[in-house]
Amino acid sequence: MYAPADMFAHLGSTIGALVFVWTIFQQFFPYQVRNHIEKYSQRLVGYVYPYIQITFNELTGERLMRSEAYSAIENYLSSKSSTQAKRLKGDIKNNQSLVLSMDDHEEVADEFKGVQVWWASGKNISKSQTFSYIPVNDEKRYYKLTFHKRKRDLIIGPYLAHVLKEGNAIKVRNRQRKLYTNNGSHWSHVVFEHPATFQTLAMEPEKKKDIIEDLTAFSKAEEFYTRIGRAWKRGKYLLYGPPGTGKSTMIAAMANLLGYDLYDLELTAVKDNTELRRLLIETSSKSIIVIEDIDCSLDLTGQRRKQRKDRGDDQEEKDPREKVPKEERESKPSQVTLSGLLNFIDGLWSACRGERLIVFTTNHVEKLDAALIRKGRMDKHIELSYCNFESFKVLARNYLKVESHTLFPTICDLLAEVNMTPADVAEHLMPKTLSGDVEICLKNLIQALEAEKEKKPSTQVEAKDQDNESSDKK
Numbered sequence: 001m002y003a004p005a006d007m008f009a010h011l012g013s014t015i016g017a018l019v020f021v022w023t024i025f026q027q028f029f030p031y032q033v034r035n036h037i038e039k040y041s042q043r044l045v046g047y048v049y050p051y052i053q054i055t056f057n058e059l060t061g062e063r064l065m066r067s068e069a070y071s072a073i074e075n076y077l078s079s080k081s082s083t084q085a086k087r088l089k090g091d092i093k094n095n096q097s098l099v100l101s102m103d104d105h106e107e108v109a110d111e112f113k114g115v116q117v118w119w120a121s122g123k124n125i126s127k128s129q130t131f132s133y134i135p136v137n138d139e140k141r142y143y144k145l146t147f148h149k150r151k152r153d154l155i156i157g158p159y160l161a162h163v164l165k166e167g168n169a170i171k172v173r174n175r176q177r178k179l180y181t182n183n184g185s186h187w188s189h190v191v192f193e194h195p196a197t198f199q200t201l202a203m204e205p206e207k208k209k210d211i212i213e214d215l216t217a218f219s220k221a222e223e224f225y226t227r228i229g230r231a232w233k234r235g236k237y238l239l240y241g242p243p244g245t246g247k248s249t250m251i252a253a254m255a256n257l258l259g260y261d262l263y264d265l266e267l268t269a270v271k272d273n274t275e276l277r278r279l280l281i282e283t284s285s286k287s288i289i290v291i292e293d294i295d296c297s298l299d300l301t302g303q304r305r306k307q308r309k310d311r312g313d314d315q316e317e318k319d320p321r322e323k324v325p326k327e328e329r330e331s332k333p334s335q336v337t338l339s340g341l342l343n344f345i346d347g348l349w350s351a352c353r354g355e356r357l358i359v360f361t362t363n364h365v366e367k368l369d370a371a372l373i374r375k376g377r378m379d380k381h382i383e384l385s386y387c388n389f390e391s392f393k394v395l396a397r398n399y400l401k402v403e404s405h406t407l408f409p410t411i412c413d414l415l416a417e418v419n420m421t422p423a424d425v426a427e428h429l430m431p432k433t434l435s436g437d438v439e440i441c442l443k444n445l446i447q448a449l450e451a452e453k454e455k456k457p458s459t460q461v462e463a464k465d466q467d468n469e470s471s472d473k474k
C-alpha cells in the first residue's frame with residue numbers, strides 16, 4: 001500500500017508519462033494512421049465493454065436549434081439531479097419557479113422496470129478559432145445515456161419514450177400560461193398569472209373534491225381515447241350562481257390545476273358562425289375556453305325567447321342584475337346562434353387533437369334554453385352559491401389563518417339565515433390593519449350580517465325559498 005503522499009506522486013508521474021506518450025503518438029503518426037488505430041481500439045473495447053451509450057446534443061441541425069429531446073431530458077432529470085448530483089445549476093424559467101439541473105460532468109442514475117441506467121452531462125468545446133469582439137459560446141452540451149447492451153430494446157423503446165413523455169409533461173407544467181381574449185375575430189394574449197387555487201376556493205369540501213376528481217380524470221383520459229380509437233371527448237361545464245360566488249375564480253383555479261391556457265371568448269364581438277368557427281379552431285390544445293354570462297352575451301335561446309317576448313311575458317328588463325343593458329343587445333344583433341354554437345362544440349373538434357375544456361357561466365340558469373343545458377350537452381353543472389359555514393371556514397383560513405374561534409357559532413347561525421356571497425364575506429374578513437386582528441375582522445363580518453338580516457327580511461326569505469325550489473327541481 002502507498003501512503004497518500006506517495007500515491008499522489010505515483011499518480012502524477014503516471015499521468016505525466018501518459019501525456020508524453022500521447023504527444024509523441026500525435027507527432028509521429030499521421031492523421032490517417034491515428035484514425036485507424038482509434039477506430040480499431042474502439043471496436044476492441046466494444047467487444048469487452050458491455051454498455052451502450054447514446055448522446056443527445058443540445059444543439060442540432062444546420063441552424064443549431066435547441067434540440068427538443070435535450071430539453072425534455074433536462075426537465076426529466078431535474079428532480080433526479082436535485083437529489084443526486086453534487087453540482088447543480090439553477091435557473092428561473094418563465095418567471096415562475098426555480099429549475100435545477102445538473103452541472104457539466106455530473107452523473108445521475110435512473111431505474112426503469114428494474115433496469116439501471118446512467119445519465120451524464122458533458123460539454124465539448126469547439127476548437128475553431130474565430131476572431132470576434134463578441135465572446136462566442138463554442139460549448140456544445142450533451143447528455144449521455146449509458147445502459148447494458150442486454151437491455152437495448154427496453155431502453156431504446158419504452159424507456160426513452162417514457163423520458164420524453166415525462167419531460168414534456170414537466171415542461172407543460174412549468175410553462176408560462178396565457179390568457180387569450182378575442183378582439184373581434186382575432187385572439188390576443190397576456191401572461192396568465194392568477195393565484196386562485198382549489199385550496200383557497202370557498203366551497204363545500206365534498207363538492208370541491210368531486211370537481212377536482214372529474215377534472216383530473218378528464219385530463220388523463222387522452223391515452224384511453226387514443227387506445228379505443230375515439231375522438232377526444234371535450235369537457236363541457238356550466239357554472240351558475242349569483243354574482244360574486246366565485247365562478248370566475250373557479251375557472252382560474254381550474255386552469256391552474258390543469259396547467260391549461262385560458263381563452264376568454266367574448267361572443268358579442270363575434271360577427272357570425274364562420275368567425276366563431278375560426279376562433280374555435282385557432283385555440284390550442286390543453287386550454288379552457290370560457291364563455292361568460294351566456295344569458296347576456298347572446299340570444300342563445302333564439303326563437304323561443306322571441307316568441308315569449310311577443311307574448312309579453314318577458315321579464316328580463318326587470319332584473320337589476322342583468323349585465324348587458326337590453327337596448328345594447330338589441331342594437332347589436334349577433335349572428336351567432338344557439339344551434340351554431342352547439343354544433344361547433346359537438347362536431348367541429350371531433351377532428352382536432354388535444355384536450356379542450358369549455359366552461360360556460362351564467363347568473364341565471366333558469367333563462368337558458370333547455371337544449372343547451374340538457375344532459376349530454378353539458379358534462380357537469382356546478383352551482384356556486386351564497387356563503388355557508390363550510391365556505392366561510394375556508395375564507396377564514398385564507399384571510400385570517402384561523403381554524404376556529406369563539407365567534408364562529410354566531411357566524412354559523414347568521415349565515416344560515418342571511419344570503420351573503422363569498423365575495424362580500426371575504427371583503428369583511430380582509431384585515432384593515434397590518435396587525436390583522438382576527439376578532440375585529442370577525443366582528444365586522446357579524447355586524448354586516450346582522451345589518452343585512454335587519455335590512456331585507458322579506459327579500460332574504462324569498463331568495464331562500466327560490467333556492468329551495470331550484471334545488472328541488474334538480
Ligand SMILES: Nc1ncnc2c1ncn2[C@@H]1O[C@H](COP(=O)(O)OP(=O)(O)OP(=O)(O)O)[C@@H](O)[C@H]1O
Binds near residue numbers: 384422423426
Ligand atoms: N367561492 C369563493 N372562494 C374564494 N373567493 C371568492 C369566492 N367567491 C368569490 N370570491 C372572491 O370574490 C371575488 C369575486 O368573485 P368572482 O369574480 O369569482 O365571482 P363571479 O361568480 O365570477 O361573479 P360574476 O357573476 O359577477 O362574474 C374574487 O376575486 C374572490 O376573491
Ligand SMILES: [Mg+2]
Binds near residue numbers: 247248249292
Ligand atoms: Mg365572473
